[in-house]
Amino acid sequence: MTIAADPKQWVDRYADYLYSYALARLDNEEQARDLVQETFLAALEKLDQFRGGSTERTWLTAILKYKVIDVYRKKSSGLRAEQIDHAPEVEFFEAENGHWKEAYAPQVLGVENEDPLAHKELATILQKCLQKLPVLWHSIFSMKHMDEMATETICQEMKVTQSNFWVIIHRAKLNLRACIQKAWG
Amino acid sequence: MGVIKKIQYNCRHATYLIEKRQHTSLSIKERIQLAIHLSGCSVCRLFQRQSRIINRVAKALFQRSASQRHTLDDTFKREMQDRINEKLSE
Numbered sequence: 596m597t598i599a600a601d602p603k604q605w606v607d608r609y610a611d612y613l614y615s616y617a618l619a620r621l622d623n624e625e626q627a628r629d630l631v632q633e634t635f636l637a638a639l640e641k642l643d644q645f646r647g648g649s650t651e652r653t654w655l656t657a658i659l660k661y662k663v664i665d666v667y668r669k670k671s672s673g674l675r676a677e678q679i680d681h682a683p684e685v686e687f688f689e690a691e692n693g694h695w696k697e698a699y700a701p702q703v704l705g706v707e708n709e710d711p712l713a714h715k716e717l718a719t720i721l722q723k724c725l726q727k728l729p730v731l732w733h734s735i736f737s738m739k740h741m742d743e744m745a746t747e748t749i750c751q752e753m754k755v756t757q758s759n760f761w762v763i764i765h766r767a768k769l770n771l772r773a774c775i776q777k778a779w780g
Numbered sequence: 781m782g783v784i785k786k787i788q789y790n791c792r793h794a795t796y797l798i799e800k801r802q803h804t805s806l807s808i809k810e811r812i813q814l815a816i817h818l819s820g821c822s823v824c825r826l827f828q829r830q831s832r833i834i835n836r837v838a839k840a841l842f843q844r845s846a847s848q849r850h851t852l853d854d855t856f857k858r859e860m861q862d863r864i865n866e867k868l869s870e
Binding site for chain 1: 786789790791792793795796799800803804823824826827829830831833834835836837838839840841842844845846848849850851852856857860861863864865867868
């Protein structure tokens with residue numbers, strides 16, 4: 596038995612959920628609101644494609660998910676070359692042998708234990724540091740860690756090569772860690 | 781510089797491998813390079829610990845934001861409902 600879609604109920608049932616989903620990823624109320632609207636309208640266009648194999652919410656969320664990715668892609672399209680070519684590793688490491696430069700070498704922060712209170716503080720700092728990342732790096736980091744998307748999918752959607760992907764993952768973490776260390780001390 | 785020495789000093793490459801390994805399997809060569817490097821570099825061992833903690837904290841952060849319930853205003857909902865009703869009756 597297939598479940599029929601019931602568009603008349605969508606707003607009541609899913610608007611808030613979809614809005615929360617978009618807001619968690621975009622951090623912009625107006626943008627999130629727009630995407631919810633776009634999602635419902637796009638879903639109406641492809642009503643006949645809803646097979647009832649998943650729930651309505653899953654189906655609508657999938658449509659929204661790709662709209663979020665579109666926003667990531669658009670936001671990071673400017674300064675693209677900079678975000679791929681800009682190389683912080685050059686700053687952190689010695690050019691000749693790749694060794695940590697003394698000024699940038701990780702120091703013990705005291706968060707390496709499992710203290711939940713320290714982790715709470717760390718979360719606040721991490722949030723700020725994430726916002727400082729170039730948009731492309733932030734988007735890819737989120738897609739990996741928040742949505743746990745497959746590497747291939749991220750590369751496809753964000754139009755980066757696999758090797759660029761690993762470079763970005765590397766740089767994002769180097770930056771985040773350095774940013775945290777700076778804020779912690 | 782010998783091959784081993786090169787690996788021992790190259791923290792840039794080691795940290796790259798540390799990150800890569802969190803998301804995919806490394807090649808045999810990469811695994812050996814990383815093992816050699818980490819056995820002699822306490823700084824990169826520290827980096828690895830911190831990197832994993834960042835992942836954990838990021839995940840908790842994301843989960844928290846994902847579970848936050850935001851609500852849309854009634855005006856939006858009414859307008860949205862109207863648009864849907866309109867489209868359905870076309």
